[in-house]
Amino acid sequence: MDHPNVQLVRRFYDLVENHKDSSAASKLWIHDLKWHGCKNSPFFPDYFEGIENLEKALDVYFQAVDPRAEVVQTVRVGDDRVAARLHVTAKHTGELLGCGPTGRDAVFTAAATFIIRDGKIVEEWIHADFLGMALQFGFELRLPDGSPLEPIGKSG
16 A cells, blocks of 8 residues: 555545646645746746645646646655656647647646645645647747747658
8 A cells, every 4th residue: 555645646636637626735735835837837837835826826727728647656755755757638628828729639747746744745846748738739839030940850
């Protein structure tokens, strides 16, 4: 059986992300949490504090995509840390970066590290391939002059 901290992380992804229930976060996180995200994420600031801000950020995410996170691997690191490697599938279902829903699917990976104390998540660092997700949704990279930026190795 998994350590209680590992179970807590798995419960977070099941209750909150897979059921799109941002309010469930308050059952699993401390009120004055710290959250560290990816630079230039279309959903989340790169840093915030507080359960209200986590719930707001999750709601923005859930309005744009319908995610399903599969926790591929968890590793307990010491008494208070858990690392998780994720495989995420998502459908573009709402406005994202000014673009309406495309209905396209994306598959991407993410990694998260959690600090847990007294049965609650205190802090998280997340790194996710949001650029890969956006490209799969049909977004294009453009140069400052407006011309499309072709991925390296892609031939027309």
